[in-house]
Amino acid sequence: MSETPWHERLIGGFRRTSDRLGDNLSGLFTKSTLDRETLDEIEEALIASDLGPATAARVRERLADERYERGLDEAGVREVVAQEVAKILAPVAKPLEIDAFPRPQVVLVIGVNGSGKTTTIAKLAHLFQEQDYEVMLVAGDTFRAAAIGQLKIWAERLNVPIISGKEGGDAASLVFEGVKQGTARGTDVLIVDTAGRLQNKAGLMDELAKIRRVLGRLNPAAPHDVVLVLDATTGQNALSQIEVFKETAGVTGLVMTKLDGTARGGVLVAAAEKYGLPIHAIGVGEGMGDLRPFDPLTAARAIAGVEKDQVTE
Numbered sequence: 001m002s003e004t005p006w007h008e009r010l011i012g013g014f015r016r017t018s019d020r021l022g023d024n025l026s027g028l029f030t031k032s033t034l035d036r037e038t039l040d041e042i043e044e045a046l047i048a049s050d051l052g053p054a055t056a057a058r059v060r061e062r063l064a065d066e067r068y069e070r071g072l073d074e075a076g077v078r079e080v081v082a083q084e085v086a087k088i089l090a091p092v093a094k095p096l097e098i099d100a101f102p103r104p105q106v107v108l109v110i111g112v113n114g115s116g117k118t119t120t121i122a123k124l125a126h127l128f129q130e131q132d133y134e135v136m137l138v139a140g141d142t143f144r145a146a147a148i149g150q151l152k153i154w155a156e157r158l159n160v161p162i163i164s165g166k167e168g169g170d171a172a173s174l175v176f177e178g179v180k181q182g183t184a185r186g187t188d189v190l191i192v193d194t195a196g197r198l199q200n201k202a203g204l205m206d207e208l209a210k211i212r213r214v215l216g217r218l219n220p221a222a223p224h225d226v227v228l229v230l231d232a233t234t235g236q237n238a239l240s241q242i243e244v245f246k247e248t249a250g251v252t253g254l255v256m257t258k259l260d261g262t263a264r265g266g267v268l269v270a271a272a273e274k275y276g277l278p279i280h281a282i283g284v285g286e287g288m289g290d291l292r293p294f295d296p297l298t299a300a301r302a303i304a305g306v307e308k309d310q311v312t313e
Helices: 006-013 015-025 036-048 053-065 074-089 117-130 145-158 171-185 201-218 237-249 267-275 296-304
Strands: 105-110 135-140 189-194 225-231 253-257 279-283
Touching: 006 015, 006 296, 015 036, 015 074, 015 296, 036 053, 053 074, 053 267, 074 267, 074 296, 105 117, 105 201, 105 237, 117 135, 117 145, 117 189, 117 225, 117 253, 117 279, 135 145, 135 171, 171 189, 171 201, 189 201, 201 237, 225 237, 237 267, 253 267, 267 279, 267 296
Parallel strands: 105 189, 105 225, 135 189, 225 253, 253 279
Antiparallel strands: none
């Protein structure tokens, strides 16, 4: 694991986002006052930076409301962006809490293939292990032998038990077995991988409904969490994935991955503004310790590129 402190990795992970914001804002501050045309251009620059139209409109309104006698430079706009982004992120920054009783807490992890879902499951398991929770995995993405094999490797590395079957097997049966064994062992958290077949919504809905029915027979409160893994590099496409999975799977929270080295990190803000779903953790690297709950103020500063110790709300 990298020895670089987490907040520095977070700032580094959003650097391309803040650089892109700077590129989009550059050249807009040639006039002495903020007229309507300049405000329009600033708003467009924020939308082009993937922050989303609602966030861009908030910043524009804030800039228009405040009177700047000597105009406003790029640093001043970044400061306002940081403040508004912090207000948007603060209510959704919620770590995944393990509080289910009876145990285990069942966490279904969903997401399209290629989103980093399987690796994220391993990182979540590691995060829970650091909090002294007993973890078990279920390889419920039975449509891909590669997904089953990958999760088995992670389970071995993390030294956690895994319930798995053959490719094409019944995911609901595996989940049933996982809850049975988890209950018997006193496992705290059961993390379930699921198939990421967005192109077949009906099949996905049927499978998830079956898993829910099976879980309901064992524990009416399960699944306790339905976590959607999103790949930040897909930009606005991540928002349409939230839309689909909210409808098909009853998403309760998000994990945003691949914020390292992407210029599309602004989509984190757009997702928070549009859907208000809890964002449990963000990933800013490949290492086991590179997925963490995030501090909304630090994230807001990193996204806006504000090099200050404090952003006031």
